Amino acid sequence: MDFRGRLAFTTDSYVVSPIFFPGGDIGKLAVCGTVNDLSMAGAKPLYLSLSFIIEEGLPLSELSQIVDSIQKTAEGAGVEIVTGDTKVVNRGSADKLFINTAGVGVIPKGVDISGNNARPGDKVILSGTIGDHGIAVLSKREGLSFSTKLESDCAPLNGLVEDMLKASSNIHCLRDPTRGGLATTLNEFAEQSKVGIRIEEDRIPIREEVLGACEMLGLDPVYIANEGKLIAIVAAEDAEKILEAMQANRYGKDASIIGEVTAENPGRVVMKTCLGASRIVDMLVGDPLPRIC
Amino acid sequence: MCLAIPALIKSIDGKEADAEIGGVTRRISLWLTPEAKVGDYVLIHTGYAINVLDKEEAEETLKLFEEIAAFDEVEG
């Protein structure tokens, strides 16, 4: 094992409800989320720790299912879970199961990926369809029941990032648009790099089911969480090469160049609408709530 | 006001129906549109069909827009 390079270290906690959702569960989410945090820094994820806080009364069969899912996901991602802990708390003190993770990886020499690195002229690439995870989870919530074949896109992206880095080292920024969706992550980049980002609504890949659910509930897909997608800001001259590499990977087959970085409107994200007009896409505040008006 | 979107009625069960939009299905109420049939598009607001969409009028409106666009091309 070559440990030359910088160490990357991350931690996160997972409290998703319901703990089983179409396409995944809290265990799969925990492994993928941690692997992806490391990957977004350009690190090769190596080792994870995993701690359970279990609410008294959680059926053993459910816990077992989640542990199996964790093992399968970790194997698929090529990471090892090397240490862990379990605590049981009284009924009512946790919502079925909470999971905390920490993850360690190595950023190879020469890789410098950071939210500060976006430059005017760079291209913005989105790895696939948005909103799948958020809508899949929402479809199971009480009071909002609608049925859909939609599944969470929860996936480990380390393989995809490796393929991208093989195609080019000119990847300036990487991030997975989880809570707050595409809009929030783009705003973070714009703020951190002090640049403007201009995207085109027509180029954002969205599944019809996500559009349908969003229309029904009055939600905006750009704010819905994703758990298996990434946004890359890359040097314009290598954009096509990187896009091709992404589309050849199973987790990037719907990848699309959705916009570019500009010097105008620093700190802001602007979207070209179907009318050719522009609107600001702001950061999400709070949780996206379905509306009737 | 009020968000209402066109959805396709797939099946009817008494005063309720399964309506689909973009592959997402939801149980809706037909109390306000008892005349709705399977195959109709209805406007759904908070889980209730508030009107049956007039498909002919929809096509007429789109045709009008196309005529305007065609005229616009000629005008340059």
Place this chain on the structure above:
Amino acid sequence: MKYISEFRCSELAEGLIHQIHRKSKTPVRFMEFCGGHTVTIFKYGIRQVLPKAIEMVSGPGCPVCVTANADLDKAIALAQIPDVIITTFGDMLKVPGSRSSLQKAKADGADVRMVYSTMDALEIAEDNPTKSVVFLGIGFETTAPTIAVSVLQAEDKGIKNYYVLSMHKLCPPIIRAILDSGEVKLDGLICPGHVSAIIGSHPWEFISQDYNIPCVVSGFEPLDILQCVDMLVTQIENSESKVEIAYKRGVRPEGNQQALKLMDEVFELCPAQWRGIGEVAATGLKLRKQYQRFDAEVAFEIEPGPACEPKGCICGEVLRGVKTPLDCQLFRKVCTPQSPVGPCMVSSEGSCSAHYLYGGDFGGQNSARSRQRGKASPRAYKTKLC
């Protein structure tokens, strides 16, 4: 998506936009009454593509924004009664009342549940027979019939623990009140499409007849709004004043008779408190005597405490179209979607929220104003390097 995507087609939009530019000569001010239209206008940047001669102003057609503090306080007080489950549309959760909000009440232990439909609220009532389930009835004529149906269904099924707090309001009479106030001069009205799906187009005729203002009933997609503006401009340039329906696929002149019948069965007129306007006679709905047992105001002793308006908030003037959010001292500096002072910033249909989220007049008349970004990102990036 059928009957949605076609009405967002950019090529067809271009044709309509150019037609409007060719026809428009007279400087005019059009009001979109409905909050749903406000969202479409800002989301697609419609103000930017219209000729400078057309000024657009937003009206008070956002049922959340016009809910008075006193009514919101009643809902919060109900939430605090033991064994009461409040069921509400998502729009209401974050609206600040005089001292709290439903979301804060929920954080303090009240049972407040968001639902998409009264159908879901009835299910919660059936699943919790020992609790009282109160549905917060907000919305105009589009929504009121659905609440009426829920009451009739509760009666049919013998559900004894379902109640409604009616805060429903009606559109045509409030438009009359606004026009009578003389505060805003209007040359045309974009009439609410889904309210009209229920009430038809005849109730708007008094606007063109008594006030000589052209009215067009519009749908909610960008092409619908453009078509509506085109029809209003045509009336203006021909010196006409009548009510037309642009949204023909969704609205019939006589409306939805079944919905009107059910609404009339369950509700009767009453005065209503409109934020920023005050009490207006015959603009509200309350449950008729024979359905009183479903009325939360009759069934419960509600003690909301004195209502008070937040200092400096000009939501009322924004709602009446007299001021814009950019005229508000609190806008963006103190009042943001993260910490809203007034309801116009909470509701996604509110004028202030639309200005904030979609950049208001970005690219338009007021794009020179600088934007202050105060708060940190809601999700801090976690990877640490060592």
